[in-house]
Amino acid sequence: MHTYPTKPRPGDRVAVLSPAAALPAIFPGPFELGLERLRDDFGLVPVEYPTTRKFGASPAERAADVHAAFADPDIAAIVTSIGGADQIKVLPHLDADLLRANPKPFFGLSDNTNLHVFLWNLGIVSYYGGTVMTALGRGGSMNPHTTESLRAALFTHDEYELRPAAEYTDVDREWTEPATLATEPPMLPAGGWTWHGPATTVTGPAWGGCLEIVDWNLRAGRWIRSPEAYDGSVLLLETSEEMPRAQDVYRVLSGMGERGMLQRFAAVLVGRPKCWALDNRNTPEQKTAYAEAQRDAFRTALDEYHPGVPVVFDVDFGHTDPQLVVPIGGQVTVDPTARRITVRY
Structure with a gap:
């Protein structure tokens, strides 16, 4: 049986991390647009960490940001910037007991599958999707299909079709x-x-x-x-x-x-x-x-x-x-x- 973490509410602070690749350092446009929508459309306060825009950060540095975000009682959820190509190297640096003791909603896809696998093994429900640069930073406007699903996943424990x-x-x-x-x-x-x-x-x-x-x-x-x-x-x-x-x-x-x-x-x-x-x-x-x-x-x-x-x-x-x-x-x-x-x- 997996545990559903407590969900954020509008006005809460959410960590924005790059535990895979810090592509916001290279492509700030969609990242800034995604942060704007996280604030204006979802009412959340994004909080960046040292490696969020540090391209080439070591696996240990990225793991430290994951630890800090999970351990901080003022952080209500964790949203990743985008995927990458080497997050499996972060997993050996993670403190399973720290994450297990501080379950929080974690959103990400692609290379973030690694962290989903890790959290699944700890019995913590996580969320595949909702990345800042793709879902939130989509050109023109967010896809309404994406918006509806992400809003339900962020704020509710409801059943969703x-x-x-x-x-x-x-x-x-x-x-x-x-x-x-x-x-x-x-x-x-x-x-x-x-x-x-x-x-x-x-x-x-x-x-x-x-x-x-x-x-x-x-x-x-x-x-x-x-x-x-x-x-x-x-x-x-x-x-x-x-x-x-x-x-x-x-x-x-x-x-x-x-x-x-x-x-x-x-x-x-x-x-x-x-x-x-x-x-x-x-x-x-x-x-x-x-x-x-x-x-x-x-x-x-x-x-x-x-x-x-x-x-x-x-x-x-x-x-x-x-x-x-x-x-x-x-x-x-x-x-x-x-x-x-x-x-x-």
């Missing part, structure tokens, strides 16, 4: 161009969710995050628990702008299967794949083919190692826009008959 987005985007824009922050991103038809497997309703705690970071943790083995620890949980996986090949997605899942871990999950939610990146500008046809190959990789691995598990594809959490928040360790209900997914924040 995740809904398929009517439109989405996975096309990045250059943060150095003024128009990126001033204008709305062009959106594309979303196409809804795809359901696979039996009409079996499942309720359980969520576990997972970014597939590439889950893979890193599986290889290290240090923060992955024994397979039975995941019994009845709902597996969440989504892929990043690295755009892993379908065969690599299959290998990660089959590795989980050979470990005896994949079979323990009661349902699987797969995020809408990011099919375009600044250094991989796929055509619409290439994007369609990439997304379908990734779904095939999931279906193949799950049919092989865990036949009969309910699966939902193209759920709007992770690296695409909108960015719905999902509680890691929190309760998720997957109802294939009603085609509904609800979470408890």
Whole structure:
């Protein structure tokens, strides 16, 4: 059983950390815009720490900021600036007893999957999504789908129904161009969710995050628990702008299967794949083919190692826009008959 931390209220101070990469030092525009919305739209007081804008800070320095934020009784929640590429190196520096004694809502995605894994092991519910530079710092205005989900996750413990987005985007824009922050991103038809497997309703705690970071943790083995620890949980996986090949997605899942871990999950939610990146500008046809190959990789691995598990594809959490928040360790209900997914924040 995971513990839900006490939620902040408008007027509270929240820590803004960069435990992954301090990209606010390089791209201040979306970061400042996100902080402004955190203050003006959500009524919270952002508090930066020494490494929030210190690019290249050591893992020990970043861990010290995590400790300070969790230990400070005047900090009501922790929101990350963005992801990164080496947060797994921060985990050995963390004081598990300090974090366990001071549970707080933690928001982040991508490389922050590492901290979600760490907090899950401590029995603390955390929140996948809500980063300052992407969700809050979106050009033009926040996506209303994101805003509604983030507000519910920040301030309530209510049940919340995740809904398929009517439109989405996975096309990045250059943060150095003024128009990126001033204008709305062009959106594309979303196409809804795809359901696979039996009409079996499942309720359980969520576990997972970014597939590439889950893979890193599986290889290290240090923060992955024994397979039975995941019994009845709902597996969440989504892929990043690295755009892993379908065969690599299959290998990660089959590795989980050979470990005896994949079979323990009661349902699987797969995020809408990011099919375009600044250094991989796929055509619409290439994007369609990439997304379908990734779904095939999931279906193949799950049919092989865990036949009969309910699966939902193209759920709007992770690296695409909108960015719905999902509680890691929190309760998720997957109802294939009603085609509904609800979470408890």
